[in-house]
Amino acid sequence: MRGALRPAGRLAEVTRRVGVLISGRGSNLFALAKAAADADFPADIVVVLSNEPSAAGLTLANHAGIPSVCIDHRPFKRNREAHERAMHDVLLSHRVELLCLAGYMRLLTPYLVGAWQGRMLNIHPSLLPSFPGLHTHERALAAGVRIHGCTVHLVTDIMDEGPILGQAAVPVLHGDTAETLAARVLAQEHRLYPAVLKAFLEGAGRAPGAGAHLINPLPGPPAAP
Numbered sequence: 284m285r286g287a288l289r290p291a292g293r294l295a296e297v298t299r300r301v302g303v304l305i306s307g308r309g310s311n312l313f314a315l316a317k318a319a320a321d322a323d324f325p326a327d328i329v330v331v332l333s334n335e336p337s338a339a340g341l342t343l344a345n346h347a348g349i350p351s352v353c354i355d356h357r358p359f360k361r362n363r364e365a366h367e368r369a370m371h372d373v374l375l376s377h378r379v380e381l382l383c384l385a386g387y388m389r390l391l392t393p394y395l396v397g398a399w400q401g402r403m404l405n406i407h408p409s410l411l412p413s414f415p416g417l418h419t420h421e422r423a424l425a426a427g428v429r430i431h432g433c434t435v436h437l438v439t440d441i442m443d444e445g446p447i448l449g450q451a452a453v454p455v456l457h458g459d460t461a462e463t464l465a466a467r468v469l470a471q472e473h474r475l476y477p478a479v480l481k482a483f484l485e486g487a488g489r490a491p492g493a494g495a496h497l498i499n500p501l502p503g504p505p506a507a508p
């Protein structure tokens with residue numbers, strides 16, 4: 284079904300050209316591509332860029348008819364900025380206007396962060412500012428939190444610390460393992476990222492903090508009798 288997720292015709296007034304950076308599975312990429320296939324979604328995914336040749340997300344992009352490029356970081360050795368410059372050139376050549384990190388597992392240098400300041404979003408599997416970094420589900424379980432979730436934020440120089448654009452919360456259930464919790468969070472990531480991207484592009488995301496988008500699947504308070 285090559286090209287199955289390419290948008291047919293557009294209803295959105297302004298459609299932005301979005302690039303997605305991945306390193307692995309690509310399930311968030313798939314959620315974004317699926318959303319972007321809707322005629323009234325304000326973005327086209329115009330290129331998928333991976334640092335990892337074996338990333339399953341590259342195959343997903345291929346099946347969805349989205350151009351994909353892999354720039355392996357290994358030949359660049361420790362020169363992370365040179366690797367980023369090569370990626371940046373690809374993004375420019377595809378006339379990308381906004382960048383979404385979706386499981387991109389490299390630490391960014393000030394070069395790429397500076398080049399895309401205010402135009403680079405990331406999804407992180409915790410309710411930031413809790414649990415930045417790796418192994419968020421294990422750490423949430425170890426900390427005994429009852430509420431966990433995911434966050435979409437703007438990328439700044441400090442990892443997992445930029446202004447929050449949206450969050451989705453899930454309960455931590457009795458007997459949860461890191462795997463069951465991760466699966467519950469991931470289902471919300473797939474709802475949150477497209478919703479926040481849309482809101483951001485339509486302007487609602489321009490006031491981080493007060494304007495943060497919330498998807499909360501927890502049951503609300505019981506109705507008054």
Ligand code: GRF
Pocket residue numbers: 305307308309310311312340385386387406407408433469472
């Ligand atoms: C997601 O949990 C995302 O929050 C984190 O990396 C994971 C990527 O998963 N940044 P996928 O590649 O989108 O399936």
